[in-house]
Amino acid sequence: MNLSVFLELVEIKAKTASVFPFLLGTFFAWYHYRQLHPVYLLIFFVAMLMFNMAVDANDNYQDYRRATRNEALAFREKTNIIGVHHLNVHHIGWLVFWLTVISAALGLWMVSQTGWPLLWLGLFSYAVGYFYAGGPRPISTTPFGEFFAGITMGFVIFLISVYINTFDVITFNWAFVWPVLLSSGLAVCSIADLLLANNIADEKEDKELGRRTIVYYIGKKSALVLFVGLYVFGFICLLAAVLLGYLPKLTLLTLLTIPIVWRNTKGFLARQIKKITFPLAIKNLFLITLAQVIFMGLGVLINW
Secondary structure, three states: OOHHHHHHHOOHHHHHHHHHHHHHHHHHHHHHHOOOOHHHHHHHHHHHHHHHHHHHHHHHHHHHHHOOOHHHHHHHHHOOHHHHOOOOHHHHHHHHHHHHHHHHHHHHHHHHHHOHHHHHHHHHHHHHHHHHHOOOOOHHHOOOHHHHHHHHHHHHHHHHHHHHHHOOOOOOOHHHHHHHHHHOHHHHHHHHHHHHHHHHHOHHHHHHOOOOOHHHHHHHHHHHHHHHHHHHHHHHHHHHHHHOOOOOHHHHHHHHHHHHHHHHHHHHHHOOOOOOOHHHHHHHHHHHHHHHHHHHHHHHHHOO
């Protein structure tokens, strides 16, 4: 396996969905508590990235293993990266195993340094990461994929980034968690929308593979309404977080992305084609989270 195939296997292009919430959490910690723990930040970043790669590689691995029925063989050989590049499926399994083990070891060391809340947050993340593609009924094949993906990547990563910088000066309670939850709302909704767009575009293929995502239950028309609604709710969360003083005022400049986000959204609403219009949802996620990182970072820098 060469480097380009490895990066495709672990879906490196999608890593902004975890890297940007990590940065947002770091900025949040500095804005409210004026302290950072660079060593813990670096170790968490490495552990987070390794586990994120393990989850995406495992997603491809599990999809390949499950695609054994006649109607799924085309997906296995022509779409799944393992089949397309004729990768050794056992080697992929071991790759997933070692990425997970190393990231977990780093996480457990950090628990020993920072406290029990990190353990519970980590256990939740690892459980979601495994059961998203693994187990008898993977989360990705249920109506709850968008919820768990958005919460885990948009909120929990944000929360851990805040916690590991502030564990020695805060009490881990609702008063600590709530501002983080509201402040991460736009990232949560944007990530959930990415998964929703994927499921809308894959509606026919998912039915053939026996996946019953939220699109299966509410229908494509309602799913498209939800797609728009999540963006709206996310921007409302951003506005509320700024008005309540949880985020710097400059973060409001993220609202400048709305015209572009709406243009991309209209393009997806017009046609839901995986290779043509699904990338518009990817562009929206990148644009929204990048803008929030930049404007929040500037707000933290000038404390406004």
